[in-house]
Amino acid sequence: MMQIMGQLGIFVIWASLDCRGGACPLLLDYRIETGARELSKTLAKEQKRFRLTENVLGGLAGLVMMAAGALADDLAGLIERAEGGDAAAQVELGLVYEAGEQVQQDDKSAFMWIERAAKAGNAEGQFYLGWLYANGYGVETDKLNAFLWFERAARQGHVDAKDQRKLVLPDLTPAQLSEARALLGNVDTSDLDRKKAEEEEIAKVGAEIGWDYADLRRAYNQRRYDVVPVLTRLARNGVGEAQNLVGYHLKRLAQVNPEDETLSREAFRWFLEAARQGYPAAQYNLGLCYLEGVGIDRNAANANRWFTMARNNLAREKLPSYQEATEEFREASEYADRYKAAMQGYASASRELRELVELGLQESKARRSIE
Numbered sequence: 608m609m610q611i612m613g614q615l616g617i618f619v620i621w622a623s624l625d626c627r628g629g630a631c632p633l634l635l636d637y638r639i640e641t642g643a644r645e646l647s648k649t650l651a652k653e654q655k656r657f658r659l660t661e662n663v664l665g666g667l668a669g670l671v672m673m674a675a676g677a678l679a680d681d682l683a684g685l686i687e688r689a690e691g692g693d694a695a696a697q698v699e700l701g702l703v704y705e706a707g708e709q710v711q712q713d714d715k716s717a718f719m720w721i722e723r724a725a726k727a728g729n730a731e732g733q734f735y736l737g738w739l740y741a742n743g744y745g746v747e748t749d750k751l752n753a754f755l756w757f758e759r760a761a762r763q764g765h766v767d768a769k770d771q772r773k774l775v776l777p778d779l780t781p782a783q784l785s786e787a788r789a790l791l792g793n794v795d796t797s798d799l800d801r802k803k804a805e806e807e808e809i810a811k812v813g814a815e816i817g818w819d820y821a822d823l824r825r826a827y828n829q830r831r832y833d834v835v836p837v838l839t840r841l842a843r844n845g846v847g848e849a850q851n852l853v854g855y856h857l858k859r860l861a862q863v864n865p866e867d868e869t870l871s872r873e874a875f876r877w878f879l880e881a882a883r884q885g886y887p888a889a890q891y892n893l894g895l896c897y898l899e900g901v902g903i904d905r906n907a908a909n910a911n912r913w914f915t916m917a918r919n920n921l922a923r924e925k926l927p928s929y930q931e932a933t934e935e936f937r938e939a940s941e942y943a944d945r946y947k948a949a950m951q952g953y954a955s956a957s958r959e960l961r962e963l964v965e966l967g968l969q970e971s972k973a974r975r976s977i978e
Contacts (some may be wrong), residue, residue: 682709689720694729697721701735705744718745725756733760734768741775750775751783758791809836820848824951827852828941842877850881851889851952858892858901868902875902882913888952890917891964898971907974914967921961 685703688696701720704713718739724732737756740749754775760768776796779787788794812833816826820841826834835856841849854877861870875896881889894913897906939955942948949960 692727694724694727694732697724697727698729698732698735701732705739714739714745716745725759730760730763730765730768733757733763734765734771737768737771737775741771750778751786754779754783755787755790758787758794805836808833809840812837820846824848824852825941827856828951832856842880845884847881847884847886847889848952850877850884851886851892854878854881854889854892855951858896861901871896871902873902882916885916885920886952887917887920887964888950888960890914890920891960891967892950894964894967894971898967898974907971911968911971911975914964914971917964918961918968921957921964 682703685696685700689700697720701717701724703717704710704720705717706712710716718736721732721735721739725736733756737753737760739745740756741753742748754772757768757772757775761772784794784796816822816831816834816837818837818841820838823834823838823841827838835853838849838856839853842853854874857870857874857877861867861874864870875893878889878893878896882893890913894910894917896902897910897913899905939945942951942953942956945956945959946963949956949963952960
């Protein structure tokens with residue numbers, strides 16, 4: 608019986624999934640038809656196994672087929688609304704073609720329907736049209752047109768379009784930027800100016816301190832917070848130690864700016880990136896985020912899981928070699944608080960990190976028992 612319900616659950620879950628950034632309508636797919644046939648076979652087996660009544664079997668099978676029929680009706684209705692000029696339906700139908708749900712995947716048809724909605728002034732359509740231009744789906748890649756449509760959607764308050772225009776803007780040539788101004792009037796280039804200034808500052812700090820993580824961390828602990836953009840660059844390049852330290856910095860900022868939820872969410876994201884690489888300090892910090900509800904909902908079970916990973920990944924206590932002892936002695940001169948150093952991932956504070964992990968495990972286990 609559980610197998611039957613599990614299969615039925617898969618259909619329901621699949622039907623409610625979102626397509627690549629936009630909600631898809633509930634549409635019939637060949638997978639539903641195939642799934643219904645497979646379910647019928649399972650029902651026959653389960654009837655013998657559990658001696659289910661015909662009423663129960665019929666009810667379950669009927670539920671699946673009713674859902675399939677409703678999904679088919681949704682597609683027909685969606686097409687009718689789109690052809691009738693409903694811009695929201697045009698966007699939905701375009702996303703259906705783009706994702707290949709029930710219909711044959713067709714980027715050109717996706718482009719056609721989404722373009723209709725965009726030209727009708729629909730902000731969602733304008734956003735997705737910019738996305739299609741930016742990625743070359745159904746049309747040649749065109750960063751200028753991508754920017755123009757993102758800009759139009761952003762001016763209507765589309766949040767995602769505002770983010771995307773920032774990413775595309777630096778790719779425009781001076782000539783394309785002039786063309787955008789001619790077509791749209793004034794174009795805000797403050798993001799571009801800010802990015803240029805940031806790049807110049809990163810280059811300046813990098814030239815002064817260097818790009819070695821250990822040097823940057825030392826400067827950070829000397830309160831040279833101008834190294835954070837350089838550390839962020841390393842973090843984006845996949846350096847786990849930098850990802851953890853950037854998360855640590857953002858979490859500190861979030862503590863003094865609790866109204867800015869973006870800081871805590873970003874801190875959590877960087878800890879997660881580093882933790883996935885098996886970095887013990889980041890795994891501890893991630894567990895702490897789950898325990899305290901920083902950037903994520905409180906979850907004692909997840910906290911316990913990450914604390915356990917941190918404990919398992921910490922090297923067993925052993926006498927350091929002469930070279931390691933020398934390095935740890937040099938490291939110890941960089942910080943005053945050994946526990947903060949442990950959270951930053953200093954090898955010389957590994958014992959303190961182990962203590963923090965054990966405390967975290969105790970607290971997460973206590974909270975799990977309460978929950």
